[in-house]
Amino acid sequence: MEGKTKVLIVEDEAKLSRFVELELKHEGYDVVIASDGRKAIEVFEEEAPDIILLDLMLPGLSGIEVCRRIRKTSAVPIIMITAKGETMDKVMGLDSGADDYITKPFAIEEVFARIRVALKHKRKDADTSDENRLKVRNLTLDLGSRTVRLDDNNIELTKREFDLLAFLVKNKNIVISREQILNKVWGYNYFGETNVVDVYIRYLRTKIDDKYNQKFIHTIRGVGYYVKDDEE
Numbered sequence: 048m049e050g051k052t053k054v055l056i057v058e059d060e061a062k063l064s065r066f067v068e069l070e071l072k073h074e075g076y077d078v079v080i081a082s083d084g085r086k087a088i089e090v091f092e093e094e095a096p097d098i099i100l101l102d103l104m105l106p107g108l109s110g111i112e113v114c115r116r117i118r119k120t121s122a123v124p125i126i127m128i129t130a131k132g133e134t135m136d137k138v139m140g141l142d143s144g145a146d147d148y149i150t151k152p153f154a155i156e157e158v159f160a161r162i163r164v165a166l167k168h169k170r171k172d173a174d175t176s177d178e179n180r181l182k183v184r185n186l187t188l189d190l191g192s193r194t195v196r197l198d199d200n201n202i203e204l205t206k207r208e209f210d211l212l213a214f215l216v217k218n219k220n221i222v223i224s225r226e227q228i229l230n231k232v233w234g235y236n237y238f239g240e241t242n243v244v245d246v247y248i249r250y251l252r253t254k255i256d257d258k259y260n261q262k263f264i265h266t267i268r269g270v271g272y273y274v275k276d277d278e279e
């Protein structure tokens with residue numbers, strides 16, 4: 048990736064996140080900040096950071112939960128920040144998917160060092176674990192090249208169809224309402240018919256489910272849609 052490395056700081060202590068932000072910027076990093084767990088997921092999706100510094104104890108979603116959710120779709124390096132007494136066992140043993148951890152209070156040089164190590168690992172793994180790739184069963188989406196494959200078959204989708212499918216696959220196994228889909232895929236300023244979602248779901252089903260005789264997109268009547276990971 049060209050340009051500055053973008054760091055997402057997830058920390059509810061404003062003073063601490065401000066301090067780390069200034070130090071990182073001084074080192075030449077781009078910095079984005081989230082002050083709680085839910086924000087962290089949002090900012091992560093919007094900003095696509097290169098690395099995440101994630102506080103363990105957060106209001107709302109815990110650091111562990113944030114980590115798990117991000118890991119469902121991304122291999123971005125995550126460094127967990129823990130307070131004294133929250134041991135490595137606790138953090139890493141929970142299978143949260145964090146790459147490393149730092150204990151508070153920390154020296155800022157330690158943060159720099161951990162970031163460099165994590166990014167080096169990421170570069171090494173770049174070929175094998177592609178964070179731009181979403182997968183549900185034998186269906187693979189490449190967010191970089193915006194291509195979709197089912198086994199060895201290329202599936203041609205329009206831009207909107209791709210965005211809709213990517214949103215469903217990112218949130219696989221979670222039922223999503225038409226309103227959520229409209230907001231996320233069509234944007235908040237969309238004022239057209241809400242049944243546009245149903246129309247596009249039908250397009251996707253025609254091109255994928257029906258064509259390859261596999262059921263990916265499920266309907267929960269009156270609620271919304273979801274993509275299911277395991278076949279029945």
Ligand code: CA
Nearest residue numbers: 059102104105
């Ligand atoms: Ca905290």
